[in-house]
Amino acid sequence: MTNLTDQKGRTHFLTPAAFVARLSLTLPGFGSVQWLQETGSSNDDLSQRVKLGSAHAMPWLLGAHTQGAARGRAARPWQNKAGDTLMFSCAFEPGIPLAQLPGLSPALGVAACLALRQLFAPLLGQDACQRLALKWPNDLQWGLGKLAGILIETTQRPGARHPCLVIGIGLNLRGARALSTHLARDVADVSEILACAPQLSALDASVLCPSSIVSAIAQAWQKALDVYATTGYAAFQDLFQSVDVLASVPVDVIDQGRVLQTGIAQGTDSSGRLLLQTGASLVPILVGDVSVRRHV
Numbered sequence: 001m002t003n004l005t006d007q008k009g010r011t012h013f014l015t016p017a018a019f020v021a022r023l024s025l026t027l028p029g030f031g032s033v034q035w036l037q038e039t040g041s042s043n044d045d046l047s048q049r050v051k052l053g054s055a056h057a058m059p060w061l062l063g064a065h066t067q068g069a070a071r072g073r074a075a076r077p078w079q080n081k082a083g084d085t086l087m088f089s090c091a092f093e094p095g096i097p098l099a100q101l102p103g104l105s106p107a108l109g110v111a112a113c114l115a116l117r118q119l120f121a122p123l124l125g126q127d128a129c130q131r132l133a134l135k136w137p138n139d140l141q142w143g144l145g146k147l148a149g150i151l152i153e154t155t156q157r158p159g160a161r162h163p164c165l166v167i168g169i170g171l172n173l174r175g176a177r178a179l180s181t182h183l184a185r186d187v188a189d190v191s192e193i194l195a196c197a198p199q200l201s202a203l204d205a206s207v208l209c210p211s212s213i214v215s216a217i218a219q220a221w222q223k224a225l226d227v228y229a230t231t232g233y234a235a236f237q238d239l240f241q242s243v244d245v246l247a248s249v250p251v252d253v254i255d256q257g258r259v260l261q262t263g264i265a266q267g268t269d270s271s272g273r274l275l276l277q278t279g280a281s282l283v284p285i286l287v288g289d290v291s292v293r294r295h296v
Helices: 016-026 042-052 104-124 176-183 190-194 202-208 210-243
Strands: 032-039 060-067 085-092 132-135 139-142 145-155 164-172 250-255 258-268 274-278 281-285 291-294
Touching: 016 032, 016 060, 016 210, 042 060, 042 085, 042 145, 042 164, 060 210, 085 210, 104 132, 104 139, 104 145, 104 164, 104 190, 104 202, 104 210, 132 210, 145 190, 164 210, 210 258, 250 274, 258 281
Parallel strands: 032 060
Antiparallel strands: 060 085, 085 164, 132 139, 139 145, 145 164, 250 258, 250 291, 258 274, 274 281
């Protein structure tokens, strides 16, 4: 993770200003790019800026080396430590009506997954990159381990007709083995992925430095929102199939510890809903506070 540490790999982090300098070169279309040493939640910070009517043109990006109140879907806390987790948020004003937003969760998950595959491909090869996949609606996985989670929230700029979007991501850079033991579930990280690369040089590894990952995902989200504003989720339905880790897998759909549905995952419909084959019926599952787990 070369651009968070010095050349000897010690845990001496670049200043937030140096990190911003790297990002600003690759995100010229962003009206604001900030990186902090520490904050509570980058999603909360950007939401507050939107509500206060900041004069900066969107999109905005805000990240921090550590976030004390970071969370995922259903307000689950996201444990993080400087250098172990890459956490940032983007604010967009895509002009999409509220009623058309439900399919955004898997659409933005697809965009992030494909962006990371493109980054990893020169190092790992196209075949190995198929291990990087998406678990509906928007968890990124490497094999069976969770690599990253995405949180999408809406907020309102004063006087605006349509909602703004604040999209946050937490991506594991290292420490997955210890985290897997602590959480009693599979977790993956970027260092594990890089270990799969044959004859990886320091120059090759720099392609996957944190600033490159942030830039790739932020740009992918921006492009995906432009497409979504025109076509809705329909443009992402086939792309979802190309990254779907649950395709044809028996799953339970669970909400607040209660099993809502059991069936065979069959991709998504044109609205981004998960499709479950339950006997003779194909049941759509709404995007929302739902966890999908492999059926044991």
